[in-house]
Amino acid sequence: SPSLPEYFVVPSSLADQDLKLYSYSFIGRRMPLWSWNHPNGSALVRMANIKDVLQQRRIDQRICNAITRSHPLRSDVYKSDLDKCLPNIQEIQAAHTKLKQLCVNEPFEETEEKWLSSLENTHWLEYIR
Secondary structure (H helix, E strand, O other), X not given: OOOOOOOOOXXXXXXXXXXXXHHOOEHHHOOOEEEEEOOOOOEXXXXXXXXXXXXXXXXXXXXXXXXXXXXXXXXXOOOOOHHHOOOOHHHHHHHHHHHHHHHHHOOOOOOHHHHHHHHHHHOHHHHHO
């Protein structure tokens, strides 16, 4: 995948041939990507959606099992679909553009109340929170 880094962390129980095979199932071939870990062994792993709904459960279970086996305490994987609760990149870019326009075009001192409501309407603060 051209959007993944050259090197990334992979659970040792996943063989190279499994990774190559599974990569075709993910949108944009974006395999699960380790992003962060906590000293207690917990990790944050990002993963694109799986294209084939029929294969989704099998592939998802295989990868989650590999991640669980890699955890020092063998903790179960907790999954959260962030697409449902986070803005997409286009929404973030639009909010940033609105914020820039607001900061350049609206003098704060003259219209404080209007400026603050306009700031709220950009959704920028909501997104960065």
